[in-house]
Amino acid sequence: MPDAMSKTVPIWCAVINRLLFGEAHQSHILQTPNEVVAKSEHAQIEGRLDAFVRDAESLDLDIQSLRSTLCKPLRPLWITPDSSAQYLQSCTAYHAVICCTASRRVIGTEASEYGYIQGAGDDSEGWSHGLTPALFWKHQQQLLEAVEEDMPDMIQRFLITKKSSNAGDDQAVQVGPTDLYIGSLASATQLGLYDGVVICSDQSPFILGLDEQARKKTKTLHLPCGEGKIGSRALRSQLPRLSPFLDALQSKDRPPRLLFACSSGKDLSVGVALTVLSVLYDDSYQFTLDATKTKIDKSLIRRRLARITIAKPDANPSRSTLQSVHAFLMPRET
Structure with a gap:
């Protein structure tokens, strides 16, 4: 699992919760995947959260406006090929931030088990053919129903259409x-x-x-x-x-x-x-x-x-x- 999902996203969730939901102390706790982040590293990150919060406060953000928009604290959840369906259960107490990875979790060194390289399957530049999240959600039904071999050409057509439509986007x-x-x-x-x-x-x-x-x-x-x-x-x-x-x-x-x-x-x-x-x-x-x-x-x-x-x-x-x-x-x- 890439550091962005196992560490960066959890850090931001904890910082945002501390900034916007001071009364929700339970949401201030750093949440990291135990299988990926060791206890010692988790403790080191947690020790720096207060400094991260001060840095965010120095940006002079409109906290009240952000609070009214977000409404509930954030909580990261991690979905891997080994995850069970219980991760997908809804909760009204927080907004779930889903960190989804296609890479298998491998016990041992990064080069173990058939040459697996940590995070390689999560580098979108290597396999997405230019597909972005916005483009996926716009064409999700076509993509999910398509044959895998047809997807690269389909994505290219979507990209060409998007580029043409953006050419007329004159709104600043x-x-x-x-x-x-x-x-x-x-x-x-x-x-x-x-x-x-x-x-x-x-x-x-x-x-x-x-x-x-x-x-x-x-x-x-x-x-x-x-x-x-x-x-x-x-x-x-x-x-x-x-x-x-x-x-x-x-x-x-x-x-x-x-x-x-x-x-x-x-x-x-x-x-x-x-x-x-x-x-x-x-x-x-x-x-x-x-x-x-x-x-x-x-x-x-x-x-x-x-x-x-x-x-x-x-x-x-x-x-x-x-x-x-x-x-x-x-x-x-x-």
């Missing part, structure tokens, strides 16, 4: 009460809605089909960054171009309405939005023209990223993207 997400928006490249076609648009793509605005007249009315900044780690690393050299762009947009009357767009709407655009949110907005998320009043450190960046992920749960900036943001905002600490 507003970051809380700010005037910052995050979206895919399709959202950049609505230039007239914004004072400024930052496009993170190795494709030029002309190739992306952006109207030239609209571009003249709306200031645009094109940051030529490709996909994946290469694009995230390129972002480090492009972020310094933000300052003069933002200076040209600033007004004493109101904060500029800004859109940040990239191919996925989840990575590079989130990194640039995080940068601007850290520089131009204070701890109350009020726009400020004097960026020197705000001390930027890792704690502040984490709080700003938390605000973005609350507004846009699918935001997923890569480690390389976040490293580029840190290098720009805190040059002396990286």
Whole structure:
């Protein structure tokens, strides 16, 4: 069983329960699978939970809103090929977080019993053919009724259809009460809605089909960054171009309405939005023209990223993207 299921998920369940359900002391106990996590390691993890809770509290989350949404504590349950049906029995006292693994539990070393390698069957990149949880639930009946040999081609058809439908997805997400928006490249076609648009793509605005007249009315900044780690690393050299762009947009009357767009709407655009949110907005998320009043450190960046992920749960900036943001905002600490 991978560490994500046996340790990370239980840690998050215990931390969330302690944050949201202070009166439900029984839910504060760390739950880990005895067959996988030794007692000594369980105790070591449990000893760090209070620190994890303090770290989560430092993000300045809206605890009351989260409590009203979740309603009940979380409890992890583990499903393996050896599990009995009793694991699936419902309980009204908590929300069950099902950790399901297709790998068999093997007693002994990882290489024992027919060359079994711990967690190999749970690495979705190795066997999913691009299938995501959202795509599975959308097409679950077709997938469950399909012959196994037909599934790879079926999944590819689903992916092509999803890609085509996303091409028309021009809805950007507003970051809380700010005037910052995050979206895919399709959202950049609505230039007239914004004072400024930052496009993170190795494709030029002309190739992306952006109207030239609209571009003249709306200031645009094109940051030529490709996909994946290469694009995230390129972002480090492009972020310094933000300052003069933002200076040209600033007004004493109101904060500029800004859109940040990239191919996925989840990575590079989130990194640039995080940068601007850290520089131009204070701890109350009020726009400020004097960026020197705000001390930027890792704690502040984490709080700003938390605000973005609350507004846009699918935001997923890569480690390389976040490293580029840190290098720009805190040059002396990286």
